[in-house]
Amino acid sequence: MFSSRVYADRRRKLRENLSSGLVLFLGNDESPINYPANQYPFRQDSSFLYFFGHNKPGLAGLIDLDSGKDCLYGDNLTLEDVVWMGAQPTIQEMAHDVGVDETNSSSQLKEKIRQALSLKRPIHFLPPYRGNSKLRLAGLLDLSVAEMNLHASLELIRAVVALRSLKSNEEIEEIENALAVTHAAYAAIARSAKPGVSENAIVGKIQDAVASHGRRFAYPIILSAHGETLHNLDHGNVLKAKDILLVDCGSESLEGYASDITRTFPVGGKFTPEQRDVYQIVWKTQTEAIAAIKPGVPYREIHLKAASVIASGLKEMGLMRGDTQAAVESGAHALFFPHGLGHMLGLDVHDMEGLGEDHVGYDETVQRSTQFGLGYLRLAKKLQTGNVLTVEPGIYFIPPLIDQWKAENKFSEFIDYSRVEKFRDARGTRIEDDVLVTENGFRMLGKPIPRTVEEIEAAMST
Numbered sequence: 001m002f003s004s005r006v007y008a009d010r011r012r013k014l015r016e017n018l019s020s021g022l023v024l025f026l027g028n029d030e031s032p033i034n035y036p037a038n039q040y041p042f043r044q045d046s047s048f049l050y051f052f053g054h055n056k057p058g059l060a061g062l063i064d065l066d067s068g069k070d071c072l073y074g075d076n077l078t079l080e081d082v083v084w085m086g087a088q089p090t091i092q093e094m095a096h097d098v099g100v101d102e103t104n105s106s107s108q109l110k111e112k113i114r115q116a117l118s119l120k121r122p123i124h125f126l127p128p129y130r131g132n133s134k135l136r137l138a139g140l141l142d143l144s145v146a147e148m149n150l151h152a153s154l155e156l157i158r159a160v161v162a163l164r165s166l167k168s169n170e171e172i173e174e175i176e177n178a179l180a181v182t183h184a185a186y187a188a189i190a191r192s193a194k195p196g197v198s199e200n201a202i203v204g205k206i207q208d209a210v211a212s213h214g215r216r217f218a219y220p221i222i223l224s225a226h227g228e229t230l231h232n233l234d235h236g237n238v239l240k241a242k243d244i245l246l247v248d249c250g251s252e253s254l255e256g257y258a259s260d261i262t263r264t265f266p267v268g269g270k271f272t273p274e275q276r277d278v279y280q281i282v283w284k285t286q287t288e289a290i291a292a293i294k295p296g297v298p299y300r301e302i303h304l305k306a307a308s309v310i311a312s313g314l315k316e317m318g319l320m321r322g323d324t325q326a327a328v329e330s331g332a333h334a335l336f337f338p339h340g341l342g343h344m345l346g347l348d349v350h351d352m353e354g355l356g357e358d359h360v361g362y363d364e365t366v367q368r369s370t371q372f373g374l375g376y377l378r379l380a381k382k383l384q385t386g387n388v389l390t391v392e393p394g395i396y397f398i399p400p401l402i403d404q405w406k407a408e409n410k411f412s413e414f415i416d417y418s419r420v421e422k423f424r425d426a427r428g429t430r431i432e433d434d435v436l437v438t439e440n441g442f443r444m445l446g447k448p449i450p451r452t453v454e455e456i457e458a459a460m461s462t
Contacts, residue, residue, distance in 0.1 A: 001097060001255065002170050007053050008099030010163065011063055011070055014051065017159035020065050021122030024113070024140075025051055027059035029132050041216065045133075046347035046354075047126055047160055049256050053098040056088075060109055061100075066121075071102040073109045113140045124153035126160065129354045157355045164352055165344065165360070166386035172436060172445070174257035175345065175388060178218070179434065179446025181251040182259045185209040186449045189223075190459040193245050193265040199223055199235035206249060215251045218258035218349045222248035227264065227428025228396045230339060243267040244275055246428050250349060258349040260390050261449060262432030269460035276453055278395050278429050281313030283452060285393040286431045289341060293383060293391075293435060293442040300366055300380035303341040306393045307333050307373075311414075314395070319423065322414045332411035334373025335401060335420075342390035343378035345434055350378065351388075387437040388445070394430030397423050 014023065027048040030039045044055040052061040052072060060073040072095040077088050095103045104112070116123060123141060127149045128134045134145045143151055167175070188205040203223055210217060224232040225239060227246025239245065245267055250259035264282075266275055289306045311333040314320040319336070320327060327333055344351035344360055352360045361379040362368055369375045379389060402424055404410075406417045434445045450459040 001053050004097055004099035006168075006170060007051060010051050011099075013163055014063065014159055015065055015068070017162065018065055018124065018155060019122075021124055022113070022116050023063040023065060023124045023156060025061040025063075026125070026128070026133055026136060027052070027054070027061070028057060028130065029136075030057045031130075031132065044256065046256065046352075047164075049347055050160075050164055052100070054094050055256065056094070058106065059094075060106070062109070062112065069102055070100045071104055071112075072098070072100045073104050073106050075106050110140055117142070122153075124156040125151075126156060126355060127152040157359050161352055161355060161359050164346060166384060167346060167388050167436070168386075171257060171346065172388065174253040174255045175259060175434065176446050178215070178251050178253040178257055178259035179261070181210055181213045181215050182249065182261050183447045183449055184213065185249060185251065186247070186261065186263060187459070189245075189247055189263070190265065190450065190456070191462070193239065193267050193269075193460065195239055195241045195243075195268055197239050199225065199237050199239065199245075202245075202247075203235050206247075210251045213251070215254070218250045218252040218260065222246070222262075225267070225427065227430065228398045229428070230396070239267045241268050242272055242275075244427050244429060246430055248430070248432065256347050258345055258347070258351075259446065260345055260349050260392075260432060260434060261446075262392055262394075262430045263449065263451070263456070264429045264431065265456060265460065270457055271453060274423070274426060275429070277317055278426060279453055281310060281317075282393055282395055282429050282431050284313065285309040286391055286433070289391050289393060290433070290435055290442060290444065293389075293437060295385045295437055295439065296382055298366060298380060298382050299341070299361075299389070300377060303374070303377050303380070304328060306341050307337060310337050310393065310395060318419045319416060320414055321416055327411070327414040330411060330414065331371045331373055332414035334371075335405055335411070335415060336395050336397070337393065338373045338376070338396065338398070338401070339394070340374075340377030340379070342392050342432075345388045345390055353378070383437045385437055385439050389435055389437070390432055391435055392430055392432030394428060396428040396430075397426040399424050 025048045028045045058074055062071045074091040076090050091103045134148050138145045185206045188209045192202045192205050220233050225237045225243040225245055245265045248262040252258055285306045288309055289302050292302045307328045311320055311324045311327050363381045366380045436443045436445055450456045
């Protein structure tokens with residue numbers, strides 16, 4: 001955990017951005033797999049972690065905006081609990097660790113909320129995303145589960161997004177700690193991506209690399225020779241010579257901060273000429289996009305710049321044609337690049353997405369596009385010093401999408417479908433890194449993971 005001062009300071013800043021009432025942060029509860037004693041691995045709610053620090057179930061934090069007092073709610077373990085779980089800190093000790101002076105049992109939270117409601121005091125809470133949290137909130141606030149998100153506090157959402165979007169030095173160090181473990185995982189991948197090896201076997205090596213550091217993953221591993229499926233979680237293929245293996249994975253730090261890296265490997269260790277050409281376009285796109293990062297620049301502009309670099313490269317390969325700028329404005333490039341350039345990164349891999357993507361990546365200066373591809377951009381607004389974000393361009397050959405657009409003769413002035421047909425088995429190539437926005441530009445986070453054609457082929461040969 002961070003020092004108690006860090007959590008107290010975060011709560012102080014939150015108070016300064018809100019008006020009156022109570023702010024309720026429900027921690028997550030344990031969730032059974034198939035019976036109560038057999039639990040899924042516990043993961044705390046990220047906003048609770050941010051303001052109250054403890055990665056333990058059954059907790060709630062309450063901030064009284066009017067009195068300036070904070071309270072941690074939870075129950076001390078019984079002797080029977082200790083027999084099974086060992087000694088654990090008391091609720092009073094946990095409160096002290098995060099700079100909170102007042103504690104109460106879980107049963108007293110309902111009475112505190114009931115009193116506030118009777119006095120018509122505002123109760124600020126964030127939109128819940130787990131079923132048991134929705135049920136618990138519904139019982140506390142006398143609301144139906146169906147209307148829960150309608151009553152979530154927009155004022156609180158905006159205040160939390162404003163705070164969590166700007167990473168402190170302690171948070172950046174945590175992200176880089178996570179990246180150090182992810183670096184080890186990618187070293188294992190580079191040594192393993194060979195013909196005849198199953199994807200599941202490589203996933204096992206990644207899991208070993210992460211578990212041996214006492215960490216876990218920030219999200220399910222994407223690893224597939226069919227990287228044209230953007231979030232492909234199936235690992236059932238056996239690799240063949242000349243396959244291209246896309247891997248998107250990231251570990252989590254001990255404090256819950258995510259890393260998020262993607263690399264694409266030629267199975268057998270050498271890119272084919274066509275794979276090399278596609279990879280070089282993606283590498284050039286990512287390099288130029290990262291170089292454009294600085295405070296005050298809308299990330300939507302950098303995304304469109306990336307789209308132009310991809311369209312220009314594909315034009316050189318004969319897959320696209322016509323005026324590059326017109327092609328990008330029309331959305332023709334999205335046949336090959338159908339997703340956004342990146343997203344915020346922090347305590348969530350898609351940071352704060354549970355609070356509403358438009359609240360995190362958009363504001364009054366930029367609205368979400370309805371255009372295919374551009375509409376999936378998660379981060380569009382102006383960048384600020386302290387933002388941490390991903391930069392992840394890619395080129396994909398998605399047969400059903402190709403077939404549909406070709407049948408519709410869509411964007412035929414910009415796309416050479418006869419040439420595209422020769423690449424329909426070229427699958428997916430993506431490169432992703434995590435970047436900090438600094439006062440004067442950017443800093444790529446973590447120890448470098450092989451990224452160029454030459455670096456990847458060299459890593460795979462050792």
